[in-house]
Amino acid sequence: MLIDVHVHLLPPRRLAGLLKWIHRYYAPHPVPVDVTLDHLIGDYAKVGADSLFNFAYPIEPQETEELILFNADLRRRHPWIIPWGSLHLENPGKARIVERCIRDHDFLGFKFHPFVQRFDPLDPRMSEAYQALQDARRPCVFHTGFEEFYGLSLPVSTLEHVVHSFPRLPVVFAHSLFPEFAQAWRMLERYDTVWLEMTNVIGALWDERYRIRKFEDQRQVLLEGINAWSDRIMFGSDHPAGMGTLEEIYRTLDGLRLAETVKENLLGETARRFVERFKPGFISSLPPSTRP
Template identity: 25%
Template sequence: MTTRPSTIQAGDKIAIDVHVHLEPPADGSAADLAARQYFGDSGAARDAHGLAEYYRSRRMACVVFSVDERLSGRPQLSNDEVAAFAEANADVAMAFASIDPHRGADGVAEARRLVSAGRVRGLKLHPPLQEFVPNDRLAYPLYEVFAEARLPVLFHTGHSGIGTGMPGGGGVRLKYGHPMPIDDVAVDFPEMPIIMAHPSFPWQDEAISICLHKPSVYIDLSGWSPKYFPPTLVQYANTLLKHKVMFGSDYPLITPDRWLADFEQTAIRAEVRPLILRENAIKLLGLEPQSDK
């Protein structure tokens, strides 16, 4: 399998955002309105051109994806549309696929097609919206495709802003966001990079333990303002996990402008900040050779 080399000039970028949602215009669905109420209206552009120009103007690169799910009713783009956006904006964007494991052989075939063509650089999964536990063998054929290609799989973990405040939480079951089953995936696919998205409230200690124990597991800091990061997360990001924690925003729900402004006020050490903002992602995503330091 081949992956097209990125044209992103990482040395020119001040940050790499590893968690960006590429979405069609908001449709006014109940889930979308509830998400806006939970996160606040960021004012971020939701059209593809606006997203690309946002990151280009700020000298940032980003990982983009949609979410293949049928629970929330929120609009989504196909993987081919996401890949086409990244190809058209290859100076700032890299595409991850998103495939609901319940799609079975059809989903695996789509994953293999996208990876073989070099159109995607990883996989985004959202267990609470896709209604599966990460260590369910249902998902293992998908993992095999990305493990073979040594491409990362990014899992939503922890609380879900989608569904918050809706009757019955919009049908979203928070149990699927528990990070501990990801430990089994890391054991069974030790060469496959894994990114646990978001501070994993209310299971942050479990996520830290997995990331500390398994060399292939990383954490992205998306979906929360840094001013709400728990002290243990800041402590480990400053020390034992300083090479395994990465910047992510959750655009368009949270923008890099807001995230970075709040990040400036956190107790992250000066020498660790560049690791979180760009160096760790550059190494994980293979954007440019890294020297051992």
């Protein structure tokens, strides 16, 4: 089972914006600035993916509707894609947005990026969205970690407050608080509503092109935790903004030579169980002909 749990398939304007932004940070980024949506979907056929989680979040409040409709249309055309909704702090009627995405458009949950979307997860205006997700028993992904890259800070205590205040809200820590992995393991230990994912984490520690040398001593902490907790850990690429081409990203993970069960959990088994928990029968009901 291969499920990429962190992908950004976006409408043309936002896709171009994302690629331009990445090329500004890292000029030799191997995905071209003018890559098309169809090309990216084709990349998943090449690696033989069963499914993917697609994230499209608004940077401005007026984008929310367009992105929801884009993701809903993508899901209709490619039923193996699992869309995630999002909304902006300034959008009114957050509970209704959540309900519509889940009930009418078949989205799995919601993804928030407090840095790019410029909001405090503890802003009281966000509670309505968390409450609606908790009521629907649907998960919420937060961007966590890579604080230096964004020049912003999101302390684990902030996220822990959300987890603690919404005890039945399933929460995924994207990027596993990079590089504060010991804190991430502590969250898994303390809360059974928390999951982690390793998007860009492996590349930032092992891929020569993207490696952040000063965090090298975190490699051992990371490997020990992955081995211990792989049934709560998923793996995503951040394609097309990840650390390499889609194939290269999976090759970097391969290079770690993880035990077979641990690797299977990261590549798709944990994600499969995660999806089954919230949408029973979804993965098994995908008609094989629609898979890439």
